[in-house]
Amino acid sequence: MEYERVFARNWTFAGFAHEIPHPGDAMPVQVAGQPLLLVRNTANEIGVFHNVCRHRGHAVITAPCRGLKSLVCPYHAWTYDLDGNLKRTPHFGGYAKHSVDGFSLENHGLKSVRSGVWHDWIFVDLAGEAPALDKYLTPITSRVEDLDFGNLKPLAKLDLGVVQANWKFLIENFVEPYHVPIVHRQSAAGQPLAEHYMIVDDHCIGCGIDVAEPREDGSRDVLDMSTRYFVLFPNFVFGWYLPNQLGVHLNVPLAPDRTQQWRVIYHIGEQTPNAEYVKRLSELWQRVHREDHEIVEGLQRARASSVLEDGGLLSPYWETSVRQFHKLVVNALA
Ligand code: FES
Numbered sequence: 001m002e003y004e005r006v007f008a009r010n011w012t013f014a015g016f017a018h019e020i021p022h023p024g025d026a027m028p029v030q031v032a033g034q035p036l037l038l039v040r041n042t043a044n045e046i047g048v049f050h051n052v053c054r055h056r057g058h059a060v061i062t063a064p065c066r067g068l069k070s071l072v073c074p075y076h077a078w079t080y081d082l083d084g085n086l087k088r089t090p091h092f093g094g095y096a097k098h099s100v101d102g103f104s105l106e107n108h109g110l111k112s113v114r115s116g117v118w119h120d121w122i123f124v125d126l127a128g129e130a131p132a133l134d135k136y137l138t139p140i141t142s143r144v145e146d147l148d149f150g151n152l153k154p155l156a157k158l159d160l161g162v163v164q165a166n167w168k169f170l171i172e173n174f175v176e177p178y179h180v181p182i183v184h185r186q187s188a189a190g191q192p193l194a195e196h197y198m199i200v201d202d203h204c205i206g207c208g209i210d211v212a213e214p215r216e217d218g219s220r221d222v223l224d225m226s227t228r229y230f231v232l233f234p235n236f237v238f239g240w241y242l243p244n245q246l247g248v249h250l251n252v253p254l255a256p257d258r259t260q261q262w263r264v265i266y267h268i269g270e271q272t273p274n275a276e277y278v279k280r281l282s283e284l285w286q287r288v289h290r291e292d293h294e295i296v297e298g299l300q301r302a303r304a305s306s307v308l309e310d311g312g313l314l315s316p317y318w319e320t321s322v323r324q325f326h327k328l329v330v331n332a333l334a
């Protein structure tokens with residue numbers, strides 16, 4: 001039900017444009033439980049299609065691909081161009097007879113999905129009825145006007161594996177700072193609770209922190225900087241670690257108690273940081289995510305309890321973002 005009402009009827013974050021950097025690059029993804037493919041065409045535009053062959057439904061691509069001239073289904077080699085148009089149906093009408101009377105290639109292209117790209121992030125609207133992407137993004141774009149997107153460099157993609165928890169626990173956890181001094185006692189030692197504030201703006205929820213006295217030792221082993229944490233409902237997770245670091249998570253719900261998670265770490269600036277910096281930053285983020293995963297997996301296990309039927313309580317100050325998230329979920333499901 002959430003696949004259909006929460007994910008398919010909203011703009012949903014589906015993937016990273018830098019992973020298909022050149023024409024002919026393509027990759028399979030899953031959105032709202034459905035197999036889709038992202039592909040860059042010869043005009044350098046990104047298209048999104050259902051990854052379902054129009055013959056008998058096999059996935060057209062099963063792994064990330066580079067420099068394809070066309071998309072060839074691995075089952076019977078039906079062939080589509082990079083815009084999803086069906087071009088060849090080998091031997092479909094008999095040996096060496098590639099056409100069938102009454103069957104037209106034109107009507108059997110891959111089914112396309114409404115999509116849009118904002119910088120490195122590919123969004124899809126499966127139902128095709130969401131408001132314009134610009135409008136959806138406004139609560140973030142209006143808050144990051146100082147961010148130099150022209151100098152955004154992906155440094156690393158962390159595969160954070162399958163978290164044994166519902167996707168909503170991960171979102172709730174990201175948008176509240178209440179747990180930070182406890183769960184990330186060391187890893188976020190430079191982000192005291194007192195300096196956080198909450199962000200609740202319709203479908204944009206999160207929190208921020210303005211650190212009064214950032215440490216100046218250049219350490220990359222602890223979070224100690226001013227930060228903006230945003231989630232655009234349902235699954236676009238965006239953290240700006242001022243001034244020059246960005247993190248974006250892709251959370252893909254696999255089952256009610258399993259969520260796949262990746263994080264891309266970006267540098268904002270003209271120079272590319274060295275490998276040692278990237279390694280230390282990656283280790284820090286692995287550590288922070290591991291701390292969060294242990295907590296959300298504990299929340300998931302606790303859901304077996306008969307005394308948690310009401311879901312517990314929320315802080316009227318630190319968890320206003322969680323409350324808003326619950327409202328967004330309830331409204332989507334209504
Ligand atoms: S299912 Fe794709 S060619 Fe047969």
Ligand SMILES: [Fe+2]
Pocket residue numbers: 173174179180183184292
């Ligand atoms: Fe956390």
